[in-house]
Amino acid sequence: MIEVEKVTKFYGSFRAVDDLNFSIKKGEIVGLLGPNGAGKSTTMRMVTGFLNPSSGNIRIDGTEIREDPKSVKRKIGYLPESAPLYGDMIVEDYLRYVADVQDVDPGKVAGTATVCGLSEVMHKNISELSRGYRQRVGLAHALLHDPEILILDEPTSGLDPNQISEVRALIKEIGRTKTVVISTHILSEVEMICDRVIIVSRGQVVADSPTAELRARYGHRAQLRLQAGGCGTGELSRALRALPGVAACADAEGEGGLASVVLSVGTDEDIRPSVFSLIKDNGWILYEMALQHNSLEDVFRSLTAGGNEA
Amino acid sequence: MKSRKSAALVIHSRELAAYFSSPVAYIVMGLFLVFSGILFFSTFFLINRAELRGFFALLPILFAFFVPALTMRLFAEEKRSGTIETLFTLPVSGYDAAMGKFLAALSFTAIMLVPTLAYVLTAATLGELDPGPVVGGYAGALLLAAGYSAVGVYASAITKNQIVAFFVAFAVCILLSLGDKFLVLLPGPVVGILEFFSAGYHFDSISRGIVDSRDIVYFASLTALFLWMAVDVADNREAA
Numbered sequence: 001m002i003e004v005e006k007v008t009k010f011y012g013s014f015r016a017v018d019d020l021n022f023s024i025k026k027g028e029i030v031g032l033l034g035p036n037g038a039g040k041s042t043t044m045r046m047v048t049g050f051l052n053p054s055s056g057n058i059r060i061d062g063t064e065i066r067e068d069p070k071s072v073k074r075k076i077g078y079l080p081e082s083a084p085l086y087g088d089m090i091v092e093d094y095l096r097y098v099a100d101v102q103d104v105d106p107g108k109v110a111g112t113a114t115v116c117g118l119s120e121v122m123h124k125n126i127s128e129l130s131r132g133y134r135q136r137v138g139l140a141h142a143l144l145h146d147p148e149i150l151i152l153d154e155p156t157s158g159l160d161p162n163q164i165s166e167v168r169a170l171i172k173e174i175g176r177t178k179t180v181v182i183s184t185h186i187l188s189e190v191e192m193i194c195d196r197v198i199i200v201s202r203g204q205v206v207a208d209s210p211t212a213e214l215r216a217r218y219g220h221r222a223q224l225r226l227q228a229g230g231c232g233t234g235e236l237s238r239a240l241r242a243l244p245g246v247a248a249c250a251d252a253e254g255e256g257g258l259a260s261v262v263l264s265v266g267t268d269e270d271i272r273p274s275v276f277s278l279i280k281d282n283g284w285i286l287y288e289m290a291l292q293h294n295s296l297e298d299v300f301r302s303l304t305a306g307g308n309e310a
Numbered sequence: 311m312k313s314r315k316s317a318a319l320v321i322h323s324r325e326l327a328a329y330f331s332s333p334v335a336y337i338v339m340g341l342f343l344v345f346s347g348i349l350f351f352s353t354f355f356l357i358n359r360a361e362l363r364g365f366f367a368l369l370p371i372l373f374a375f376f377v378p379a380l381t382m383r384l385f386a387e388e389k390r391s392g393t394i395e396t397l398f399t400l401p402v403s404g405y406d407a408a409m410g411k412f413l414a415a416l417s418f419t420a421i422m423l424v425p426t427l428a429y430v431l432t433a434a435t436l437g438e439l440d441p442g443p444v445v446g447g448y449a450g451a452l453l454l455a456a457g458y459s460a461v462g463v464y465a466s467a468i469t470k471n472q473i474v475a476f477f478v479a480f481a482v483c484i485l486l487s488l489g490d491k492f493l494v495l496l497p498g499p500v501v502g503i504l505e506f507f508s509a510g511y512h513f514d515s516i517s518r519g520i521v522d523s524r525d526i527v528y529f530a531s532l533t534a535l536f537l538w539m540a541v542d543v544a545d546n547r548e549a550a
Contacts, residue, residue, distance in 0.1 A: 011548065048399045051547065073401040080399070084392030086324075088331050100320040101400045141396065 001026045001149060001179045002047060007056030009042055009203075016042045018203035020056070024196075026148075029175040031194035031211075032183040035304050039203040040183040041081055044153050047181070048078040060149065074102065077147035081154045083138030087127030091118055091137055094126060095144060102145035109144070116140040117166070132163040139170070150174060152182045156189060168193055187300055201304040224263040224271065225252065227288040228279055233259040239278060245271045258287055317402050321410025322417070325384065329418045335380065339422050342376045350429045360437025365429055366447040366517040370487035370510045373419075373451075373458050378479035380418055381462025382472045384411040385544070389470035394547070404544030408463055408537055415459040416452075423451060442519030450516035453529035457509055458483045460536035467543040486510065486532075 002024040009017040017039040024030050032040050045051040047058055049065045049072055058065050060072045086094060095109045113119055116136045121129060126137060135155065142150060155171065156164045171180060172193055184190060190197055190211065197214055199207040207214060228236055236259040237249040247266030254260025265271055272289060279286050329335040346365060349372075353364035385407075388394040397407060433439045458479070465479035466472075489508035496504070505511045509532065512525040 045395070050395055050399050070401040070403060073399060076399070078396075078399040080392065080395045082392070084394075084396055086328070086393055087391070088328060089324075093327075097320065097324050098400065100315055101317055101402060103315060103401075138396075 001028075001061055002181070003057075003059040004043070004047065005057045005059070007043075007046060007053045007058060009039075009046060009051065010054045016203055017046070017053075020200070020203065020205060022198055022205055022208055024179060024181065026179055027177075028196055029171075029180045029194050030182075030196045030198060031190035032181060032198050032200065033185075033187070033190055033300060034183075034200040036185075038200045038304070040200060041153055042203075043200070044078070044151055044181070044183060045080075048076055048151055049073050050078075074145065075148050077142035077145065077150045079135075079138045079142045079152045079155060081157070083134050083141075085126050085134065085137055085141065087125065090123050090125055091129075092122040094137065095140055098141050098144050104145045108146075112140045112144050116143070116170070131158045132160065135159060135163070135167070139167070143174070147178070149179045150181070152180070154183055154185070156184070156186065199300060199303055206303050222265045223292045224265055224275065225260075225288065225290045225292065226263065226275065226286075227254050227258045227260045228284045228286055229258050230284040231259050231282065233261065235259070236284070237261050239282065240275065243271065243274055243278060245269060245274075255287075317400075317406035318409040318413070321402070321407060322413040325411050325414030326417055329380070329414065332383075334383070335418065338376055338379045342372065342422055343425055345372060346426055347429075350426075354429075354433070360433045360439045362429055362433060362444055362447060363517075365426070366443070366450070367514075369447075369451055369517075370454060370513050371484070373454055374480060374483035374487045376422075377415070377419060377455060377458040378462045378465065378476045378483060381411075381415045381459055381466055381479060382476040383466065384415065384463055385466040385540075386470050386472045386475045390472075398544075398547065404541045408467070408540040408544050411466075412456075412459050412463045412537055412540075415462060416456055419455040419459065420452060423448065423455075440519070443517060444519075446519035446521065447517040449521070450513045450525075453516065453526065454509060454513050457486070457529050457532040457536075460533040460540070461486075464536040464540040464543070467540045483509075 004020055004022050007017060007020045008015065020039070020043060032043065034040050042051065046053050047060070047065075049069050052066065061075060063072055065072050089097070091113070092109065095113060096106050099106045099109055113122060116139050118133070118136055118140060121133055126134065129137065135158070139152075139155070142152070150171075152171070156167050159167060168189065171182065174180065175193070182189075182193065194211055196210050197207065198205055226236075226240075233251055237251070240246055240249050240261065240263060245265060245267035246263050248264040250262050250264075252260040252262045263271075263275075270291075272291060275289065276286065346369075349368050350362070350365040357364070385394070388397060398404075430439070430444055461482050462475070462479040465482070466475040468478070469475050486507075486509035488510060490505050490511040506528070509529070512528045515522060516525050
C-alpha cells in the first residue's frame, strides 16, 4: 500500500532522511518511532505528498505520488503534528470546507463530528478550542473522506490521559479497516496500538519488525522481583546468585519482615522453576514472584543511542 | 453523479470569507475609501468638471499600497502557522491554491471598489458625465487589481513573514505604477520600451476610455507571469 524506496531528503545541505526503505501492507497499523530529529515528520510529509523527496520513489497503492498527486492525496487522511488548522473558522465551517475540497457529501460532516466527539463544539472558533478538541478536529479533518490510509503525526501529544486513551481507542477502531501509520515518542503507545514498528534514527531505518518480535528479539533480558519469608535478605541473595542464569541480584524495597530482591536474568530461559525449587528446598516461604520483560523503551534506547545500526 | 467542485473555487470562497472575518480587511477597505474620497473630492470641486480623472489618475498608487496589504496574508500566514501542511495534503495543487487565493484578493478588491460608485453618482448628478472614461476606468481598475493581486500572491508565497510579503509586493507595484513617470531624462526609443512595462502607462490609456488590445495583453501577461511564478513556488515547497 505504501512503498518507500531509496528515499533521501535534503534540507539545504542537511540530510534529514537518508536512503530510507520500507513498505507497508494494506491493513497494517505501523508505528514510526525515533528520537527528535530522526526524520519521522519529514518522512510523513513526503509520504503525504507535502514535500517532494530529493531522490527516490514513494508509491501509494502502486501509484508514484508525483505522477498523480491529487488522486494519491484523496486516498490519504493526514493529521500533521500539533494539528495546524484555520483558527478563524468555526468547526462546522471548517469541516464543510474540507468536505468541499475532498469532494465528499457535506452530509458526512455531522457523522464524522459525532465519531470524533465534536458535536458540542461545532459552533466554536477553532482558535478557542482546547488542545484536545483541536486534535479531534484534526482527526475529523483526516477521516472525513473515509481514506484508505491514515497517517497521524504524534496524534496523542499534548492530550490529557483520558483524551489519550480515547484517541488510542479510536485509532484502534479505525485500524480494523484501514492502513494506519502513526509516529510517536510514547513507546507504550506503539506496544498498545501497533502491529509493527519501524524505528528510525538519523534518517535511516534501524529496526523494522512486528512489535512482539522486536520485543522478543531485543528484550530477552528480564527482571524477576521476589519476596520471601523465613530468611534474611542476605541469605536469600547469596543462594540466588549461585543459580545459573542469574546475572545480578539487588536488594529491593519490600514489606516489613520479608526478604525482597530484584534479579537480573541473563538468559533466555525461564528461571522461575529453579528459583521456586530453591526456595522450597530451603524451607522458605514464597510471597511474591513477578517476571518483567524489558519494555520496548529499552530496545528503543539501545537501538537509537549514538545512531547504532541493528 | 454530482459535478466535481473545483478546488480553486472552494479555496476562493474560503479565503473571501476569511477576509470578511478579519479586521485587517475592514481597515484596509475603510482606509482605501477615506483616501480615494479625499483625492476625489479635493480636486472635483476645484476643477469643476464632471469627470473622475483625478480619482483614476491616483488609483495605481493607491492600489500599489492597498492590494499588497490584502494579499500579504494569503500564503505567508499559512506558512507561519503551519496550516500550509493541512492545505497541501488535501487534494489541492499549487495551481488550485494560488488561483483560489488570487481570485479571493481580486474579488475583495472589486468589492472595495463598489462604494466608489458614489463618486460616479455625484459627478453624474452635478454635470454631464462622459460614460466612456468611467467604464474604461473601472475596467482598467479591475485589470490593474488582477495584475497587482498576482504580484501580491507571489510575494506572499516566497516568505512566511507578512511584512516582507507586503514590502516586496509594494516595491514591485509602485515601480509598475510610477515607472513611466521617471522617464523624462531618457532617450525616446528607451522610453517606448520602458513605458510598455509600466502598469501606470497602460492604465492611463485604458482609463481615457480607449480600449486597446495591447493594454489588455499587458495586464493579462503581468497577471499570468506572477501567478505562474506563485504556482511554481507553491508546488516546490520546502519544509514549513
